[in-house]
Amino acid sequence: MALSEFTLINQYFNKQVDAAFPAILGIGDDCALVDVPSNMQLAVSTDTLVETVHFLSNSAPYLLGHKSLAVNLSDLSAMGAKPAWVSLALTLPKADDSWVKEFSKGFLSLAQSHSMQLIGGDTTQGPLSISVTVMGLLPKGKALKRSGTNVGDDVYVSGTIGSAGLGLIKAQQTATDALDEDLKQYLKPTPNIDLGEQLLPLASACIDVSDGLAADLTHILNASGVAARVFHKNLPMTEGVKEHIDELQDALWPYSTGDDYQLCFTLPKALTKNKTIVELTANKSITKIGSIEVGDGLIVVLPDGSEKAIDKGFQHFNSSVSETSHDK
Ligand code: ADP
Ligand code: MG
DSSP states (O other): OHHHHHHHIIIIIOOOOOOSSOOSBOBTBSSOBOOOOTTEEEEEEEEEEEBTTTBOTTOOHHHHHHHHHHHHHHHHHHHTOEEEEEEEEEEESSOOHHHHHHHHHHHHHHHHHTTOEEEEEEEEESSOEEEEEEEEEEETTOOOOSSOOOTTOEEEEESOSSHHHHHHHHHHTTOOOTTOHHHHHHHSOOOOHHHHHHHTTTOSEEEEESSOHHHHHHHHHHHHTOEEEEEGGGOOOOHHHHHHHHHHTOTTGGGTOOOOOEEEEEEOGGGGGOHHHHHHHHTTSEEEEEEEESSSEEEEEOTTSOEEEESTTOHHHHHOOOTTOTTO
16 A cells, blocks of 8 residues: 555654653654663564454544553553554555554554554555554563462452353353443453552562463463362352353353453462552452462362362363454
C-alpha cells in the first residue's frame, strides 16, 4: 500500500502524546531512538493478533485497537514494568480509512492513558494481522519473574477468572450488550499495570493469565520447581461464569479458558498482613486462591473436598483450546 501508507501513518498514528519517557526520535526515520535511564532495565514483549485466530472477523476496529495494545500491556504488568514505548506492525487487506481511524483511536487512547509513546512500526498489505511490541522500564534486577516462588507462599489472582472465556462464547453468539461484564472483559480487557507496579517489591513470582489459569499457573510452578493447591471455593468468578459452570456441571471450565489478562502471583506468607495486600484484598482487586507446596503440578480442591490433579493427561485441557488462545 505504498501510495497511502505515509498518509495513513501521518494522519492517524503520528500524534503527539504526553509521554512518560519521550523518545529522542519517534516516528519518521529508519529507527526510533530512546534513552534508557541508567538505573533501569528495558522489558520488551511482542504479541500478534491474527484475524480468525485471535479475534473474530468483523471485530469493531476501535476495540481491536484497544485490545491489541491491552494484551501487550498485560505482559509488561506481569513483570511489574512501567510502560514507556510501543511499536505497531499493521498488516491490512486494504487501506480502509475509517477502519484505520477507529483502530488508531482505540490503540492511542489506551497508550495515552499509560503515557506510552508510539515510536514506530510498519504498515503492509495482506491478511489482517496486528503485531505490537511494547517496551517498559524496570529498576535493574527487580523484574517479577515466573521463577522465584517458594513452598509456603500463597497463590493469588487479580479480578475474576473465566469471564473473558464466557465473553467469547457470547461474542460468537453475536451478543452486543455493552453492559455485559463477561462480554466487556473479552472485548475490552483492562491491563493490570498499576497492580504489577504495586506487586514489584512484594511478589515472589508473577505471570499474566492469557492461556487459562491452569496453564499459566503451571508455568510458575515449573519455573520454580514446586506444586500448588488451589481451593475452587476461593476462585473469584462473575455470576455469569458461576451459572455457566453450573449448567455445564464442570467446575474446572474457568481454569482452561483463555483471554483473562489477569495477574496470577505468589506472595510470601509474611506479607498477608502487608498494608497494600490487605487493601487490595479488601476491595476484591486480588483474591487468595491457594498455596505453594512441595512437588510438581497443580491440584484443584473441589467444593465436595475431592481433589483433581491438573496435568497433561487431563482431557479438559487437551480438548478445549480456545479460539483466541495465544499459543497458536
Ligand atoms: P522503512 O521503509 O524505513 O522501514 P517505513 O516506510 O516502513 O520505513 O515507515 C516510515 C516511518 O513510519 C518509520 O519511522 C516507521 O517506524 C513508521 N511507521 C510505519 N508504520 C507505522 C505504524 N503502523 N505505526 C506507527 N509508526 C509506523
Ligand atoms: Mg518499514
